[in-house]
C-alpha cells in the first residue's frame with residue numbers, strides 16, 4: 001500500500017544490557033516477517049563528527065563536556081534527512097541508542113541538568129517505540145567486564161541509570177520496559193511482539209517530534 005511509513009524503534013539501556021545483540025536479531029526477525037527493516041546505531045562513528053566522538057570515547061582526545069554533548073546531538077541530526085526519507089519510504093528503522101543515551105550520559109556529569117541536556121535533541125524524529133532493556137548491575141557484570149571507553153565505570157553507570165529513570169517518567173514518549181536479565185531468546189520474543197504492534201500503530205501516523 002502506498003503512503004504507509006515505517007516505524008522508528010529505539011533500543012536503550014545500560015551497558016551490556018544486550019542492545020546491540022537484540023537490535024541485530026530484531027532487524028533479522030522483522031525482515032523475515034516481511035517488514036522492510038534496517039538497523040542504525042548512535043554514535044554513528046563513520047562520519048566526520050562520528051570520528052571525533054569515537055576518538056573521545058576511546059580516550060584518544062579530550063573534548064570539553066558541552067562540546068562533546070553537542071557533537072553527539074549533531075551526529076544524530078546529520079542522519080535526520082536519511083531517517084525521514086527511509087521512514088517515509090516504508091522502511092522500519094531499529095536504532096541502537098538515541099537521544100536518551102546522549103542525555104542520560106551528559107546529565108550524569110557534574111553541573112549538567114537534564115533540561116539543558118535535552119535541548120539540542122528537541123525536534124528530532126520521535127521514536128514510535130523506545131524499548132528499555134532493564135538489567136541489574138550485578139547481571140550486567142556477569143556479561144563481561146567493562147571495556148576501556150570513557151564512560152565504562154560502575155559509579156558513572158549508576159548515575160546514568162538514575163537519569164534514564166527520570167527520562168522514563170516522561171509519558172509523551174512510548175517507553176516499554178523489558179526485563180533484559182532473561183535469556184536472549186525470551187527478550188527477543190518480547191521485543192519482536194512490541195515492535196510489530198508499534199509498526200502497525202505508526203504506519204498511518206505522521207512522524208512526531210521528540211520533546212516538543
Ligand SMILES: Nc1ncnc2c1ncn2[C@@H]1O[C@H](COP(=O)(O)OP(=O)(O)OP(=O)(O)O)[C@@H](O)[C@H]1O
Pocket residue numbers: 013014015016017018019020021022143144180181182183184185187
Ligand atoms: N539476555 C542475555 N543473556 C546473557 N548474555 C547476554 C544477553 N544479551 C546479551 N548478552 C551478552 O552480553 C554481552 C553484551 O551484549 P551487547 O553487546 O548486546 O550489549 P549492549 O547493550 O549493546 O552493550 P553496550 O552498551 O556496551 O554497547 C555480549 O557478550 C552478549 O552476547
Ligand SMILES: [Mg+2]
Pocket residue numbers: 019020021096
Ligand atoms: Mg552495544
